[in-house]
Amino acid sequence: MDTLKESPSPCSSRHNSPRPAPCEMPATVGIEAVLDQLKIKAMKMGFEFNIMVVGQSGLGKSTMVNTLFKSKVWKSALPGPGVPTPQTLQLHSVSHVIEEKGLKLKLTVTDTPGFGDQINNDKCWEPILGYINEQYEQYLQEEILITRQRHIPDTRVHCCVYFVPPTGHCLRPLDIEFLQRLCQTVNVVPVIARADSLTIEEREAFRSRIQKDLKSHCIDVYPQKRFDEDPNDKILNSKIRERIPFAVVGADQEHVVNGRCVLGRKTNWGIIEVENMAHCEFPLLRDLLIRSHLQDLKDITHNIHYENYRVVRLNESHQLPRGPGWVNLAPVSLASTSAGQVTTSGPSKAHKRAQEEPKYEF
Amino acid sequence: MKGIIVMNEELRNLSLSGHVGFDSLPDQLVNKSTSQGFCFNILCVGETGIGKSTLMDTLFNTKFESDPATHNEPGVRLKARSYELQESNVRLKLTIVDTVGFGDQINKDDSYKPIVEYIDAQFEAYLQEELKIKRSLFNYHDTRIHACLYFIAPTGHSLKSLDLVTMKKLDSKVNIIPIIAKADTIAKNELHKFKSKIMSELVSNGVQIYQFPTDEETVAEINATMSVHLPFAVVGSTEEVKIGNKMAKARQYPWGVVQVENESHCDFVKLREMLIRVNMEDLREQTHARHYELYRRCKLEEMGFKDTDPDSKPFSLQETYEAKRNEFLGELQKKEEEMRQMFVMRVKEKEAELKEAEKELHEKFDLLKRTHQEEKKKVEDKKKELEDEVNNFQKKKAATQLLQSQAQQSGAQQTKKDKDKKNPWLCTE
Numbered sequence: 080m081d082t083l084k085e086s087p088s089p090c091s092s093r094h095n096s097p098r099p100a101p102c103e104m105p106a107t108v109g110i111e112a113v114l115d116q117l118k119i120k121a122m123k124m125g126f127e128f129n130i131m132v133v134g135q136s137g138l139g140k141s142t143m144v145n146t147l148f149k150s151k152v153w154k155s156a157l158p159g160p161g162v163p164t165p166q167t168l169q170l171h172s173v174s175h176v177i178e179e180k181g182l183k184l185k186l187t188v189t190d191t192p193g194f195g196d197q198i199n200n201d202k203c204w205e206p207i208l209g210y211i212n213e214q215y216e217q218y219l220q221e222e223i224l225i226t227r228q229r230h231i232p233d234t235r236v237h238c239c240v241y242f243v244p245p246t247g248h249c250l251r252p253l254d255i256e257f258l259q260r261l262c263q264t265v266n267v268v269p270v271i272a273r274a275d276s277l278t279i280e281e282r283e284a285f286r287s288r289i290q291k292d293l294k295s296h297c298i299d300v301y302p303q304k305r306f307d308e309d310p311n312d313k314i315l316n317s318k319i320r321e322r323i324p325f326a327v328v329g330a331d332q333e334h335v336v337n338g339r340c341v342l343g344r345k346t347n348w349g350i351i352e353v354e355n356m357a358h359c360e361f362p363l364l365r366d367l368l369i370r371s372h373l374q375d376l377k378d379i380t381h382n383i384h385y386e387n388y389r390v391v392r393l394n395e396s397h398q399l400p401r402g403p404g405w406v407n408l409a410p411v412s413l414a415s416t417s418a419g420q421v422t423t424s425g426p427s428k429a430h431k432r433a434q435e436e437p438k439y440e441f
Numbered sequence: 442m443k444g445i446i447v448m449n450e451e452l453r454n455l456s457l458s459g460h461v462g463f464d465s466l467p468d469q470l471v472n473k474s475t476s477q478g479f480c481f482n483i484l485c486v487g488e489t490g491i492g493k494s495t496l497m498d499t500l501f502n503t504k505f506e507s508d509p510a511t512h513n514e515p516g517v518r519l520k521a522r523s524y525e526l527q528e529s530n531v532r533l534k535l536t537i538v539d540t541v542g543f544g545d546q547i548n549k550d551d552s553y554k555p556i557v558e559y560i561d562a563q564f565e566a567y568l569q570e571e572l573k574i575k576r577s578l579f580n581y582h583d584t585r586i587h588a589c590l591y592f593i594a595p596t597g598h599s600l601k602s603l604d605l606v607t608m609k610k611l612d613s614k615v616n617i618i619p620i621i622a623k624a625d626t627i628a629k630n631e632l633h634k635f636k637s638k639i640m641s642e643l644v645s646n647g648v649q650i651y652q653f654p655t656d657e658e659t660v661a662e663i664n665a666t667m668s669v670h671l672p673f674a675v676v677g678s679t680e681e682v683k684i685g686n687k688m689a690k691a692r693q694y695p696w697g698v699v700q701v702e703n704e705s706h707c708d709f710v711k712l713r714e715m716l717i718r719v720n721m722e723d724l725r726e727q728t729h730a731r732h733y734e735l736y737r738r739c740k741l742e743e744m745g746f747k748d749t750d751p752d753s754k755p756f757s758l759q760e761t762y763e764a765k766r767n768e769f770l771g772e773l774q775k776k777e778e779e780m781r782q783m784f785v786m787r788v789k790e791k792e793a794e795l796k797e798a799e800k801e802l803h804e805k806f807d808l809l810k811r812t813h814q815e816e817k818k819k820v821e822d823k824k825k826e827l828e829d830e831v832n833n834f835q836k837k838k839a840a841t842q843l844l845q846s847q848a849q850q851s852g853a854q855q856t857k858k859d860k861d862k863k864n865p866w867l868c869t870e
Contacts (some may be wrong), residue, residue: 108502109718110479110528116722117474118467119659126466149459175455180464225741229730309476342459370462374469382579393574 125183127233134242135195138272143329168193168206204257215388237376242272250292258298266301274326325360478532480583487592488544491622496677514542519559553607560614564736587724589615592622608648616651624674625699673708
């Protein structure tokens with residue numbers, strides 16, 4: 080077992096563009112030290128990351144997760160070979176704490192066995208959407224408490240990896256439906272699963288067809304073009320967008336190739352090395368998800384997807400659940416200004432009235 | 442929801458068999474923050490002329506534009522100024538809030554009020570943004586005060602009662618860091634006594650100043666050693682004096698030179714360390730997690746507990762949102778009514794105006810018509826006169842012509858006779 084191999088992190092090589100200095104001063108004030116302070120604070124608090132993998136059974140989702148995080152994420156026997164596929168869609172969530180170089184990461188992986196496996200897959204995305212929205216709801220409830228915690232536990236799904244079966248043709252209607260609906264709510268990263276069944280040419284053709292399909296159906300996968308702010312980010316993200324969806328192969332067994340120990344799949348005609356860019360694009364996926372865009376995934380989830388959910392939620396006033404000891408706060412004085420009584424379903428009635436055309440009396 | 446079985450296994454620690462790479466997370470986080478920039482807001486409370494602006498200039502190594510304040514302010518006013526500073530690749534949006542006129546009035550009872558109001562107003566603005574339905578918190582310019590530097594006058598005795606009262610009012614709203622200003626006027630032995638007197642007075646009056654955090658190992662030691670020197674005795678200066686072979690910020694007196702950055706002369710370096718280099722992030726966090734949360738809780742309870750029984754259980758914000766929405770809709774309706782009424786009124790007014798104008802026009806028309814008729818009559822009269830005259834003239838003319846012609850005839854005969862007489866040839870003798 081050899082020592083931990085370090086592949087270069089693309090994050091550190093990315094440098095910020097020089098900004099026009101509004102007021103330059105000699106570096107004796109020490110404002111720079113705030114960066115270290117931030118780092119220390121972050122290390123102390125630890126990080127959270129929630130990832131969801133969606134795809135039909137047998138596409139290698141669990142293996143992929145194990146490969147990504149280089150550990151046995153799934154302990155119990157999931158529906159695998161020999162176990163009958165579940166009759167309904169289930170959501171299976173595990174949380175682990177992984178530590179690297181003193182940094183703690185609480186990783187939550189949600190699997191969706193049974194997705195797309197039934198004969199009638201109508202509305203199979205609804206349980207998934209429901210789960211995602213429920214996490215947003217939990218966060219919202221915590222956020223609007225009067226006495227709230229210092230650090231709200233974040234269970235919102237930061238990234239959803241969608242596994243596209245390697246048919247080689249184009250996206251199936253199920254894929255398109257799912258992607259369309261989920262891209263509005265969560266960051267979706269589509270990948271071509273089991274890419275070892277495609278040759279390089281087939282892979283490129285498949286990829287371009289998928290990209291065309293995505294464009295024609297207006298599906299905005301991560302990294303979303305409309306959220307690019309920095310010119311540096313734009314360039315980086317354009318490069319990534321050219322390669323989406325990544326063709327990946329997952330493996331959690333090690334083999335010896337040329338004296339090195341690599342993760343790979345052994346077949347009669349060769350060993351497919353997972354971390355070899357010439358064989359598959361797994362390193363790109365890993366870099367995107369973990370090494371360079373993890374914080375960005377979380378930020379977009381928090382600043383955009385969660386905010387969108389919140390806007391919708393807070394506008395549906397009459398659907399808010401009532402907690403214990405709920406008291407009708409609609410003040411009686413309202414009745415005097417507007418004609419008619421304001422009852423407990425006041426907001427919706429008043430809203431309707433406001434929308435009516437005002438009648439003018441002369 | 443049908444068919445969802447969410448199984449959560451116990452949280453356990455996993456061991457990694459290879460390098461995953463998320464140790465770059467702090468760098469990712471920091472990259473994000475540097476591209477957004479940081480906000481830091483300092484409030485300087487102290488009497489006029491105690492050296493607040495000079496200290497800020499010295500701390501941040503920049504000359505912030507400002508004129509010295511006068512002593513004639515009728516009340517305490519807060520003046521906020523924002524600056525954008527940059528050091529290597531870190532951008533800082535610094536806001537310095539000054540209390541103008543603090544301690545100048547004869548009656549200082551209400552001196553603390555504008556300060557408390559200002560701090561509350563910043564919290565309120567943030568709260569309003571947070572409660573908005575469509576909000577943008579991630580690029581919100583945070584104006585909440587992160588640190589309050591309280592300038593204590595170097596009397597050498599004890600805190601003034603104004604200081605105690607003001608600090609007591611501010612300690613639950615902002616991180617207070619007390620400093621002794623113009624410390625070069627106190628001798629060293631007096632300084633030590635002064636500091637301990639101040640600290641014991643603060644403790645005995647229950648004033649909670651900012652505690653430098655000691656829970657993180659990396660900063661615990663330095664924070665603990667620095668806390669002992671509170672309140673920091675500082676000297677500010679933007680002028681440079683040649684000391685040895687380099688220029689240093691100092692104040693030059695006939696009896697010596699007080700070097701600002703010399704730790705044996707004053708505590709300026711300690712203040713800079715504590716305020717900026719070690720605890721800036723913690724100050725911001727305390728402001729957000731403690732002071733702001735306290736304000737928010739009080740404000741929401743204030744809003745939420747209206748019109749209810751005092752012994753009803755506390756409920757969450759949803760009801761407050763409903764009430765807010767009711768209020769909002771009620772206001773909208775009221776506004777609509779008002780606007781409608783105003784519209785009706787305006788229309789009536791305009792109508793009346795138009796009627797008036799119409800009447801005027803009619804009158805004018807009548808007047809004009811009358812004048813026209815009069816003029817016409819006059820003209821006709823004159824015409825008649827003229828015709829009469831012409832007739833008379835014609836008659837006269839005719840008469841004179843007749844007379845003339847008669848006279849001519851007789852005259853012509855006479856002249857012929859005369860002419861014949863005179864002509865000898867025609868004379869018949």
